[in-house]
Amino acid sequence: MTDSVYQNFIDNAFVASESLLEVYNPANGQLLGRVPESPAEQVERAVAAARRAQKGWAAKTAIERAGYLRQIAAKVRANADRLARIITQEGGKVPGLAQVEVNFTADYLDYMAEWARRLEGEVLTSDRANEHIFLMRKPLGVVAGILPWNFPFFLIARKMAPALLTGNTIVIKPSEETPINCYAFAKLVAETDLPAGVFNVIGGKGASVGHGLSSHAGVDLVSFTGSVATGARIMASAAPNITKLNLELGGKAPAIVLADADLELAVKAIVASRVINTGQVCNCAERVYVERKVADAFIDKVAQAMAATRYGDPSQQADLDMGPLINQAGLDKVAQMVRTAIGQGAQRATGGQVADLGAGFHYQPTVLAGCKADMEIMRKEIFGPVLPIQVVDDLDEAIALANDSEYGLTSSIYTRDLNAALKACREIDFGETYINRENFEAMQGFHAGARKSGIGGADGKHGLYEYTRTQVVYIQG
């Protein structure tokens, strides 16, 4: 990738911005390109274009709209290697995972397209004679999709596909850390015959462009994925317009390991879940509660597996398990949290230091034993390759500790006891629970969080209908 200048995509045209932001490779500091810090006037243009296009778009049949999603999926597949390279360079993601992200994105577009012939309303019985009650599902109008940097490419589709299939138009704001893949996606969209204004991209910072969208009276849904703090800001800026929100926020996923668990499986799954994308995933094991009887064996095995993690610069080396953290702030946060935990009595089983690879934001894969419930590292999202472990006496204690969190996104439990697994499902208060496997959702599921992890959800039938409103019609006759 050369140092290119990228342009916004508004109303089917590429639009230059005078003010630009620089994008760097977090693994080695190389400048990758300059992207728009969009002026307010372009935010207005993008929302107005999406508004103008929406009625015509909604008037098409769902199967016609699905056809465009399939065209875009095919373009993504045809450009998969190039797109994966961009994701690796700007996000520091290892090549294999970047490929998975691109393929999953194409599959997701196709999956949502399949819903075209499955969208349903309802016919209800009435208390009145000779009356039919129809519950119809309608598009909301204009969606603003505000994206994070950790799965930047997939999240375009997670917002765009359900929005477009149900008759909405969309304005996407990529993260300022990883916008180039979104501009590459826009170029592919521009090669299709998708009507102008249906899909728009405007880049820039959260406080300016993100706020401009979430506070805009012409936006009918803000679909946001990112941190709890930003989610709260978006709620405040959307409040004056009573704009509908879909918020996918942070997580602090507990992994419970019971004494009867298949320890090899638990270790493999938890380490994979902590190392993937360098621990920067909302749904991956962020804290472990292990039963006392197997705690020493488990900690030894996890420490060995984490220590064997291969890390470095994924844009130079393909056979790595993880790359760098996204930026200096992310690295500083992880380093500070580990220092604080060690100061509070946590023991380093492996890692625990910034990794000096000459350049980039690298941190050693780290396991901390002896953690306690009130430590920051057991309560706040780390978003790095650090696994804190607390020993518990039984399942009841583990569930109570797991639930005692401001987050409620995903959770996992490792056991061979069906009753224990079912009890955990009943009592654990999280949007997702994984039994005997690593944390990763399916596109036909429903990805949603309890407590501060969000409002609403994504994927599957329930995620699709988040992009609709209902209209009830009473018909006498």
Ligand code: NAD
């Ligand atoms: P972030 O909240 O810092 O930024 C996300 C997006 O919000 C960016 O595009 C940013 O520019 C924008 N933004 C920032 N301030 C804004 C404002 N005032 N108004 C409008 N937009 C604003 O999050 P991040 O660092 O990019 O992503 C990491 C976070 O995302 C983690 O907390 C992670 O758990 C979460 N996440 C959640 C899910 C999920 O599905 N629940 C998925 C991925 C990431």
